[in-house]
Amino acid sequence: MPLHSGFVTILGRPNAGKSTLLNALVGAKLAIVTRKPQTTRNRIQGILNLPKKGRRPAAQVILIDTPGIHQPDSALGRKMMVEVREALEGCHLVLLIVDASKRGADNRSGDKNRGAGLDEHVLRLVKQAGTPVFLLLNKIDLVQKDELLPLIERYSKLYDFKEIIPISARKRDGLDVLLDKIVEALPAGPRYFAEDELTDQPARFMAAEIIREQVLLGTGEEVPYSTTVIIEQFEEKPKLTRIAATIYCEREGQKAILIGRQGQMLKRIGTQARLETEAMLGTKVFLELFVKVRAGWRNSREFVEGLDWRRQLEKLVRRGPEFKAKG
Numbered sequence: 001m002p003l004h005s006g007f008v009t010i011l012g013r014p015n016a017g018k019s020t021l022l023n024a025l026v027g028a029k030l031a032i033v034t035r036k037p038q039t040t041r042n043r044i045q046g047i048l049n050l051p052k053k054g055r056r057p058a059a060q061v062i063l064i065d066t067p068g069i070h071q072p073d074s075a076l077g078r079k080m081m082v083e084v085r086e087a088l089e090g091c092h093l094v095l096l097i098v099d100a101s102k103r104g105a106d107n108r109s110g111d112k113n114r115g116a117g118l119d120e121h122v123l124r125l126v127k128q129a130g131t132p133v134f135l136l137l138n139k140i141d142l143v144q145k146d147e148l149l150p151l152i153e154r155y156s157k158l159y160d161f162k163e164i165i166p167i168s169a170r171k172r173d174g175l176d177v178l179l180d181k182i183v184e185a186l187p188a189g190p191r192y193f194a195e196d197e198l199t200d201q202p203a204r205f206m207a208a209e210i211i212r213e214q215v216l217l218g219t220g221e222e223v224p225y226s227t228t229v230i231i232e233q234f235e236e237k238p239k240l241t242r243i244a245a246t247i248y249c250e251r252e253g254q255k256a257i258l259i260g261r262q263g264q265m266l267k268r269i270g271t272q273a274r275l276e277t278e279a280m281l282g283t284k285v286f287l288e289l290f291v292k293v294r295a296g297w298r299n300s301r302e303f304v305e306g307l308d309w310r311r312q313l314e315k316l317v318r319r320g321p322e323f324k325a326k327g
């Protein structure tokens with residue numbers, strides 16, 4: 001039986017559970033997850049190699065996690081939506097995920113960015129993609145069983161979904177069925193990535209995300225949304241990785257919060273991020289953190305573009321030979 005393969009884009013409103021699903025399917029923490037909406041800011045690929053199982057052929061599934069669909073009001077938001085559209089380009093299948101535990105998931109309450117919508121905005125994106133769509137009703141661990149059928153019925157009227165599958169990404173419920181259906185829906189195709197590859201994200205960028213996750217977990221109000229992390233130094237030796245990173249925020253008051261009384265907050269962020277990075281890399285990590293204010297960075301297109309790790313990587317590669325030539 002030929003290998004089935006293809007690109008599968010996970011799409012949905014902020015906080016629906018897209019990143020949780022990516023991590024659960026791949027079996028590794030590739031994307032950060034928090035309770036705050038708009039946690040994910042760029043597309044993240046996770047590569048899943050599946051052996052043949054009964055009638056299911058062997059498969060390579062490339063999952064793409066995306067930022068939550070919202071109406072952008074900043075350069076950062078617009079960039080996030082570009083990431084969504086790019087993830088949809090040329091994909092073979094869309095997994096549209098909604099938070100089924102939210103009442104009135106197709107509500108028109110006026111809160112555009114809230115939770116589990118399946119409104120015109122989302123459906124328009126899906127239609128543009130022009131691929132088959134699975135609707136995933138997530139967080140069913142929070143839903144009464146007898147509420148599910150009416151929900152499925154209501155959703156099935158909104159669009160010609162290829163499948164409607166109730167899941168709990170967090171409890172890994174329904175994921176086997178989902179995987180079988182994904183493989184079935186994908187065409188026979190090549191192996192796009194080597195079998196030992198888990199993601200296209202460089203460790204350098206994942207380290208920045210781990211720090212950002214700790215900022216999101218540790219702070220409230222507008223600080224999480226005004227913060228970004230840039231890795232200044234990333235030096236990998238067999239036993240020790242040296243990382244220096246800057247946390248950017250937009251105002252002095254936010255900087256004070258990030259540093260905390262006697263540096264307590266920054267210390268906590270640093271310790272937690274270091275432990276996680278050590279687990280990810282399998283080396284000791286020496287992590288140095290700085291906090292800087294960059295007023296209005298979210299509205300600077302240039303700054304936001306500079307955050308794109310694909311661009312950062314291009315720059316590093318371009319710089320590489322030059323350094324060697326000098327050295």
Ligand SMILES: Nc1nc2c(ncn2[C@@H]2O[C@H](COP(=O)(O)OP(=O)(O)OP(=O)(O)O)[C@@H](O)[C@H]2O)c(=O)[nH]1
Pocket residue numbers: 012013014015016017018019020021032033034035036037038039040041066067068069138139140141142167168169170171
């Ligand atoms: N109870 C329950 N909670 C879930 C489930 N899946 C995700 N969550 C929680 O929902 C919150 C958001 O999850 P994420 O995976 O970050 O959601 P996301 O869609 O990636 O969100 P953005 O990146 O902000 O767009 C987290 O607190 C998750 O733990 C689920 O199946 N059940």
Ligand SMILES: [Mg+2]
Pocket residue numbers: 018019020031032033039040065066067
């Ligand atoms: Mg996410």
